[in-house]
Amino acid sequence: MMQIYAILENNIYIEMAIATLEKNGIPKASIYAVPLDNRGEDRKLFDGLHRSDGTSLIDIGVALATAFSVIGTSIGFELAWGPIYWGLIASFIGFVLGVAIRLFTEKVLKKRKRLLKGKHPEVILIIECEKTMTELVENILWKHFALGIAKVK
Structure with missing residues (x-):
C-alpha cells in the first residue's frame, strides 16, 4: 500500500x-x-529581526532624498543658509515624502488589491x-x- x-x-x-x-x-x-x-491576522507592515516580507519602505524615500538634496543644494547657493543646510533640509523632505508614498501604497492600494484577489x-x-x-x-x-x-x- x-x-x-x-x-x-x-x-x-x-x-x-x-x-x-x-x-x-x-x-x-x-x-x-x-x-x-487561512491565516486570520493581516501581515505586519514593518519587518522584524527574524522575519522579512521582501518589500522595503525606504527605497522611494532614499531616491527622493537624493533628488531633492541635489535640487536643494543647487537652489541653496542663492538662499541665506547656504547649499549645505538647504541640501540637508531638501533631503529630509524628500525622504519623508518617499516613505509617506510607500506607506500609502502598502496600506491602501495593496490592501485593496489583496481584498479583490482574495485568499483561496x-x-x-x-x-x-x-x-x-x-x-x-x-x-x-x-x-x-x-x-x-x-x-x-
Missing part, C-alpha cells in the same frame, strides 16, 4: 479529482481530504492505493491542477 499526498486549491477541481479517482477504482474510504485554515484556502488530499495504481492517481491529480504531490510507501 502507498499513500499519495496532494495539495489542491479549494475549488471545483477537488470534487472532479475525487470523482475521477472513484471511477477508476479507488474506494471512498481510501480518499481523505483535509482543508487548511488549500486542501490536502490523502489517497491510499496499491503500488500499481500510483501512476494513474498521480496523473489524475496533475490533470486536476494539483499544486504538489508526494508519495509515501
